[in-house]
Amino acid sequence: MGLHDRYPAYGGRGPGDLRLGIGLGVVATIFMAMRIYVRLRINKFGTTALIWSLVAWFLTAITQTFGVISILHGLGNKLEVVIATNQLGNYLLFTWITVFFFNMAIPIGKVAVAAFLIEMNKQGNPKIRRSLVAVAVINIVLNIPQVILQWFQCSPPSALWDATRQDQCNHTTSVHYTYFVGAVAALSDFYLAIIPVTMLAPLRIDRKLKWGLSFLMGCGVFAGVAAIVRTWAAKFILSDDPPYGVGTLFRWGEVEEWVVLITMSIPPVWPLFRPLTTRFIKxxxxxxxxxxxxxxxxxxxxxxxxxxxxxxxxxxxxxxxxxxxxxxxxxxxxxxxxxxxxxxxxxxxxxxxxxxxxxxxxxxxxxxxxxxxxxxxxxx
Known part of the structure; x- marks a missing residue:
């Protein structure tokens, strides 16, 4: 018996989102395991960044888990299919739980990257350290209202996942605030991707190594692009077909979360790959x-x-x-x-x-x- 037989609302964009999220999640989990191994067996550097990364991974894994459950109950499929299969209530419940953990995972991921770069620049330019602390604090502070606003979109709050009382909900304020917070998140991703490149640029080292590290550590720009698309897709919450449109939001949201974890884990696990690159580095x-x-x-x-x-x-x-x-x-x-x-x-x-x-x-x-x-x- 396939998923379509067990979960009749499963379909549309859902299957693609599910495969993408699980695939990225597996890659990120492998990198996190390698980071733990390097920290325990090779060096003792980056403990603070590793702890923040593990918290971000845990929240992202919870987000992905509830996202998969939401997909099985209609996220990414057409509204008429979700209603016809009597899954609208389940779709609403699990989707809003997913959004709740997503709003916590996103800023923690930014903090984890900032913590990594602060440790990398521990004795370097103090202005860079202060700017990284500012990025971390801003993302945490701005996402607190985002988490709270979710529970005040409906009166009473339980109407948020009640299919029969959706007329008692107004998502406009929350969506508009999402635009603002999403723009800050995208700018943060771009900044966190550019800063390590500026650290490596003046170094008198092998050019292949310099550009290779710059590229790998600058891949956070892809998270910034995903944040832009995810912010734009927030408008689908107000559309006439929310389940189908929100599938786009979820897809780019999971890309943003997992890409942040993957790119921040590449430099710490370098000792494991160094022997493979020796012949290319002078x-x-x-x-x-x-x-x-x-x-x-x-x-x-x-x-x-x-x-x-x-x-x-x-x-x-x-x-x-x-x-x-x-x-x-x-x-x-x-x-x-x-x-x-x-x-x-x-x-x-x-x-x-x-x-x-x-x-x-x-x-x-x-x-x-x-x-x-x-x-x-x-x-x-």
Whole structure:
């Protein structure tokens, strides 16, 4: 027995929306599992962002679950079919439950992205940090009325899912506020997608790596596009055929939610994919000749007390991406000693950024989010 036989109101745009949502949800869930694995087994960076991401994933999963139930009871199908199959009441109940969790999942997803970028820019430009905090706070604050307004569209509120009392509901105020909040959400998505690109742009690293990371971290623009279409589709709540039109709203809403979770999870799981990309990445730091390092002190290194030391075996150097909060000083690839997260091999330039910060690695940890390369200086 197929779904059409068990759920006679299932049809129209519903099947397509169901497949799309479940497919994106599976991909996002796999990425979240990989993020947890990286956090537990590889590095300890990004805990706050991971917690927010898990909350966003949980709310989005609930939204998707009730969305599937709504589809089975008529969401995305024609109104006359929903009425003829006596499923209008179930459609209204499960659709508004879906909307309730959706209105909570959307801002939490934005907060999760902002938290990730704040940790990425922890010692970087304070203006960027403040702007990211502002984006997170604005999305939370503006969505509180959105959640509350839903329950005051009908008098009494229970009429919201009562098919016989829909004349006691007025959705106009809620829909107009949705336009405003949706516009803010779309702008937030675009901003959160552009900011990491501006962080990576000045770095003197391999061009393929730079543009690859910029593209992956900038894929949040697709969530912004989905937010625009989803906001436009809110008008179908006031149309003569709400179940069919709201199917469009739900489709783009689930795209927005899952794409945010997927794109924010790509950088944290980079250590798992790094071996696969080694052949395509040529580290900017590898262009230094061994003589440049030998000029420092013939395999010498500076110890914590400032004295010079030497070993028979040259030190292992880890190339990491660094961002500086010092204005006017460009970020560069900086060699970091793998034996200690606090000590650096040397300072090659006379001017050193005041507060260097590893963008996708933590404290020089060789198992950070993005480790460009390992190489060992050898003197022949």
């Amino acid at each position: 580290s900017g730091g590898s262009s230094r000749s061994p003589n440049q390092y030998m000029q420092y002190n013939q395999y010498g290194y500076r110890s914590k007390n400032g004295e010079m030391g030497s070993t028979a075996e040259p030190p292992i150097v880890t190339t990491t991406i660094s961002i500086s909060s010092t204005k006017g000083v460009s970020a560069a690839v900086e060699p970091v000693g793998a034996s200690s997260s606090a000590d650096s091999i040397s300072r090659y330039d006379e001017e050193e950024p005041e507060t260097p910060h590893t963008v996708l690695s933590h404290g020089g940890d060789p198992e950070g989010w993005v480790e460009l390369s390992h190489y060992k200086n050898r003197h022949s």
